[in-house]
Amino acid sequence: MKALPPGVLLFLATGVAFGQQGPANAALQEQIRKLDMAHARAIFRSDAAALDSLMDDDVTVNHPTNRIVKEKKELLQLMKQGVIRYTSFERSPETFLFFKDMVVVMGSEVVVPAAGAPNAGKKLQRRYANVWMLQGSKWRLTVRHANNICAGI
Template sequence: MKNLVMLMASLVLSTLAYAQHAVPDSILEAKIKKLDLAHALAIYKSDSVGLDSLMADEVTVNHPTNKIVEEKKELLKMIRQGIIRYTIFERYPEKFLFFKDMVVVMGREKIVPATGAPNAGKPLQRRYTNIWMKLNGKWKLTVRHANNQL
């Protein structure tokens, strides 16, 4: 029992030491917000080169088309094929959570998919979560979840 209590205390303390979301960093927040908005703009412009530079090679996206996309090349292919294309794409980051070498961004998006894309012409509201990680000294989008609101 004593070992179990010590193990639990160790886990709690190590988790608290790792989590830093209670200490916002305004300079880092501004940097990540700029990257997050650049990602939205690159999606809007179907800029696969820009997206390639913003995303980690191992990016995983829980896409609003009810598909989990686990490869950057698959995601970029969907953009080149017009499956992911918009006439309006507005992103509003609302919350930033800070961790060691990781920032979680939560917010909302207003979109209108373009002709040929699912839900073409239909204005949609969406909630999103983006996870940015510092990899080899650069911030990269590593995980994204976006879902259309009903």
């Protein structure tokens, strides 16, 4: 697995203090927003080719099913098995944090898992954070965290 840049955990914990915000990043924010939404569409459609293009081979996902998925191959296998499959998937990016060769997107998602998937048929609200890193000339999803919001919170 590729190592994150030194200090990335500090940056994630204190992103607003260190992240560059403002109009200088408007074009990059729009580019990353499009990639983030393309990722959501690819998950919804179970589009392995699109996911292959968007994600790093060593992508690590803290998955809402309470497991850590450590590579793209494993994630695509979960899709084939029907563990990751939805009848509805809405993503709303809310915050973008900019760092050298890295953008963190945080927001909310509303999903309805399909038959055969955990929580099938239930409308689930969750929070997510996606870490996009510049690799050569291409932005790739390298880290994702998604967690279901408990009722009553």
